[in-house]
Amino acid sequence: MQVYKILSLLLEYPKPELREHWDEIRQLIPILELTSQEDQQALLDFMDWAGDLSLTEYQAHYVNTFDFTPDNALYLTHHLFAEQDRERGPALVDLSEYYKAEGFEISEGELPDYLPLVLEYVSTLTTETDVRLFLQQSAHVSDTIAKNLEKINSPYAPLLRVVQRHGRLVNIAA
Numbered sequence: 001m002q003v004y005k006i007l008s009l010l011l012e013y014p015k016p017e018l019r020e021h022w023d024e025i026r027q028l029i030p031i032l033e034l035t036s037q038e039d040q041q042a043l044l045d046f047m048d049w050a051g052d053l054s055l056t057e058y059q060a061h062y063v064n065t066f067d068f069t070p071d072n073a074l075y076l077t078h079h080l081f082a083e084q085d086r087e088r089g090p091a092l093v094d095l096s097e098y099y100k101a102e103g104f105e106i107s108e109g110e111l112p113d114y115l116p117l118v119l120e121y122v123s124t125l126t127t128e129t130d131v132r133l134f135l136q137q138s139a140h141v142s143d144t145i146a147k148n149l150e151k152i153n154s155p156y157a158p159l160l161r162v163v164q165r166h167g168r169l170v171n172i173a174a
Helices: 002-011 016-020 022-031 037-051 055-067 076-080 088-101 115-122 128-136 139-151 157-166
Strands: none
Touching: 002 022, 002 037, 002 115, 002 157, 016 022, 022 037, 037 157, 076 088, 076 139, 115 128, 128 139, 128 157, 139 157
16 A cells, blocks of 8 residues: 555655655656556656755745644644544544554654554555545545645645545445
8 A cells, every 4th residue: 555655755744764765756656556547646746846846945845834824734633623622632542542452653742643644554554445444534634634735726735635535435345
């Protein structure tokens, strides 16, 4: 499920290590399994855009897009609950416990609802049905974030649309 690992990398804060593997990632995209041409093109277009920026410019754009604009936050529960909602904390604990039960470790200090972390977890799942069932739970949040990003013509918007498309309802009987 490499597409989810790639999405995770492209949606997290850009680190120098990402740039070190840029060409390797680009070469994987055209051969990704279970990924439409449209999704592959969205990934390649994003990489073309980001590849034209210096690392500092890329990082600044990320911070301006996601950290300084709450409507674009990549923390899924932020969009589900009001900032001071008492339900957000238990939801984060439940998600942390779920990951723990599944043997998936969260980096120190990271919230479990951070979309790149969610996608990293999803990349460990073994069937497309499991992936879709998991992503389906947050597809409406991905749609909300994508719409917010589209309003500002963000190059990140198509990446959120890829996530949303992969979370569409799947026929479990298939």
